[in-house]
Amino acid sequence: MKKIVSLAIMMLIAVMAQAQMLNPVKFSSQLKTNGTAEAEIIFSGNISSGWHVYSTGLGADGPISATFNVNKLDGVELVGKLTARGSEISNFDKLFDMKLRYFEHSVQFVQKVKFIKPNYNISAYLEYGACNDKNCLPPTSVDFSKNGKSPATAASTNKTNAASSSDNKALLLAAASGSPEAKAALAKLRADSLANLKADSISKADSITSTSLSSADKTSLWKPVIGQLRQQNGNSDSDNQSWTYIFFMGFLGGLLALFTPCVWPIIPMTVSFFLKRAKDNKKKGIRDAITYGISIVVIYLALGLAVTGLFGASALNALATNAVFNILFCLLLILFAVSFFGWFEIRLPEKWGNAVDTKATSTTGLLSIFLMAFTLTLVSFSCTGPIIGFLLVDFATSGSILGPAIGMFGFALALALPFTLFAMFPSWLKSAPRSGSWMNTIKVVLGFIELAFSLKFFSVADLAYGWHILDREVFLSLWIVIFGALGLYLIGKLKFQSDEVGGDINKPMPVPCIMLGLCSFAFAIYMVPGLWGAPCKAVSAFAPPMNTQDFNLDTKEIKAQYTDYEAGMAAAKAAGKPALIDFTGFGCVNCRKMEAAVWTDPQVAEKISKEYVLISLFVDDKTPLSKPMIITENGQKRTLRSIGDKWSYLQRSKFGANAQPFYVPVDNEGNPLNGSYSYKEDIPDYTAFLQKGLDKYRNARQ
Structure with missing residues (x-):
């Protein structure tokens, strides 16, 4: 029993040691002869979602190209170069200043050969490079080895040898008769023969050397430290950290949604309804309000799970770098931003809300409470929709499969919390701030934030396609303008049409708004040195990389002291x-x-x-x-x-x-x-x- 336990522990350690090893591409190889003198060596690859394999002939200055390499060829000769088959994708990459060609999902690399002897022996390998949006694999090889009888070569080989022998005899006779051309050709033939002999000798010597090195001692510097490194990495769980971030962002979005004109005025009305509904039983009123809050959580959690279910795990991970999706996200956020600015309102059809409200009135019990929560969701969509849309975009491209569900749970929790708390403590309603123009100010501020973040998603597409529209200095310039305009709005120097609805348009802005406006100005000024190459740490996670900046006064470059x-x-x-x-x-x-x-x-x-x-x-x-x-x-x-x-x-x-x-x-x-x-x-x-x-x-x- 102890041996079995020990074996199980060893197997577990071995599996854990491979946790950081990636194997996103799987190749198989075959020799396709078709019974003729020519054949094809075919390497067929299946590529995991989110990864790509580079094509052939990218050049020495580009990424790792697919190449066919020979260990030994006997009885065959190569015909042409390695070719690629499949749906090749071509995009300009600014880092390499060239077009990169690669394959996703599947690819075939084919090397044609011709049999020249009755028997053949092939030992070769395919070398390729693979990358995703975060990692690149080192040059990876796929071995191919095969030998046997050639399908059809004997006659052509004999004719070739006879012709070669006849040509050599003619060349010797011409040289003996004193022909200068024949003497030069004969000298070249001898030099080629000596070169071939030398190459064969080197190949044999290399083979002997390789064998002698196979038993070389490993120094202490090469001692594996996989267990120690895994223990160090285990101190911080990146997935948990990202989930915490997603939940916090969702919760913050829910809090912001609370203070919009579509949600805040509904809170006292809803809480009063539940308390009056159970006038003789206060506990029942509180219980109904809690059920109402739980219903809100369930509705938005279902929305997050639906996003994951519709797209699937692999699609959500691919969204982070997919150029088309990022462009759509950018346009979506711009649409939400101008909606918050008051240009138009995004509303669901009124008959949907009326139908649900009628159903809630005509039913009793838990179903009626759930339908009331659903009515809130529909009625408040014009304010919560842009916030939810922004959050779902961010969560879907976070790389976490459960991101949308976790984010919506945080959003719904923040949205449901005041309904429950005010029901439990009704006296708090008296001290709650009344509805007013301040809610419209929050909407406009959110519009500026969504407009700024839309540029982040466009930047991903710009880098992928190599358009060079949104290089780092252009991105920073736009953010400087956006946050400068936000500062002007918060101090009351910039007005929108929607501000006229909230009251006196000439009324001075409150002190908290002015303070936030000054912070927005300070942030805009902070980004100005970035136009000349300053790192701007606060925006480094959103702005394009430094190498996209055309004008950079900071030319300091870090180079390694050693490459051994x-x-x-x-x-x-x-x-x-x-x-x-x-x-x-x-x-x-x-x-x-x-x-x-x-x-x-x-x-x-x-x-x-x-x-x-x-x-x-x-x-x-x-x-x-x-x-x-x-x-x-x-x-x-x-x-x-x-x-x-x-x-x-x-x-x-x-x-x-x-x-x-x-x-x-x-x-x-x-x-x-x-x-x-x-x-x-x-x-x-x-x-x-x-x-x-x-x-x-x-x-x-x-």
Whole structure:
């Protein structure tokens, strides 16, 4: 029994160790001959939702292209280059200043070959790169190996050999007769033969070297720390943090909805109705009011679940980077904003509300209370609809599958709370503020906020299509104008048509509005230096990345002191500093975004350059290793041929991850000082991440 328990624990640890390993693309391979002298080597790939695989021939300056690589070819020769089949997507990428071509969902890569001998032996592999909106995989290979009898080659091979022999004899005779052209051709033929012999010798020597390296000892720096790193990452649950944020945003939206002209005046009327309905039984009135509040929660929670059910989990995750959806979201928020400004009102058909209200009056019990809550939902839609729409857009693109449901639960809870509290404590109604023009002010302020956030969604589409319409300085300019106009409105210098309905249009604004207006002015002025390259931390999560800015006076760039793991760790030990391991790639888009938007921040730059030894390891570096390495991974032998292969293996074997960007601070023995950090353009969070590693390193040395 103990052995079984121990085995189960070991299997659980093994599964946990693979938690950070991504496997979004699965390839199969086959040789399709069709009984002729020509055949096709076909690699068929299934790509997980949200991921894409890059096409062939993107160039050395682009991401990782799909390539066909040969270990051994005997009895066959290649025909043409590797080609791609499938629905290829082409988008301009400003980071690489080129069009990137890639595939989603599925792809086939095909290499044609021709049999030239009766028997053949093929050993080759496909190398490809895959990315999603947050991570990129290192260059990944798919092995192909096959041998056997060729379908149809003997006759053509004999003819080719005979022709070649006849041509060689003619060339020798011509050279013997003194022909200069024949002598030059014969010399070239001999040189080619010597080159081929030399290549064969090198290939055999490389094979021998690879075999001898397979038993190389691993140094302590390569010791796996997957368990330690997982423990460090476990200190903060990012999903729980995001759910807390979504719930808080929903709750805040519900509070704002309370103070709109469609909801606030209904509260005292509804509470009074429940109390009068149970005049002789006060407890029953309170119970009905609580049931009314619960009904509101149920209605909006059902709305959130419906959004998740309609789109599905994979679609919700894809919305975050889908350009078409982000454009629609942008237009939707603009529509809601101008509605709050008073240009028009978004209303549901009145007959819907009347029908539900009539049904609620004619029924009794819990059903009547639920229908009353549903009536509130329909009647107040002109005010709550834009807020709900904005929240659902934000929740759906948060990457959390349950985001809309959690957000709507927070929204409904805030909306239902006053109905319950005022029913339990009726005396509070006397001290509640009366309806007035202040509710219209809240609507207009919400309109400015929705207009500002609509630009965030348009920015995603602009970056995806490479339009360069909303680069960072344009985005900041628009936000400066929007929040400047909000400040003018709050101090009473800017008026809307809807303000005339609320009372005296010339009446001075209250002190709280003026104070908030000054804060809005201050925020607008704060963003002005960003037009010349200032980081503007408060808007870094919303504005386009720094590299989209055409005019930038801050040219400071952080570069790694070392691009070799062992050399960098030795330097860190000699200097008495911790090392920051940066697993990156030349073709990693999000790595460049982090470097442009986060590393350029003065605090981050100072910590990386002065308090850490930065080691950047490029997992797509094609530079050949001086000696190929043979390693055993997951029970299978693999050959590491390039520097990128080596660093990719280091990331997998030591840290249990295979996506970039991937940052982890380590001590001088290679042990993690903090959890890992991936793609997240949050400067304060990244600064805290670096500081935590520094504090732990210093405490350990004291």
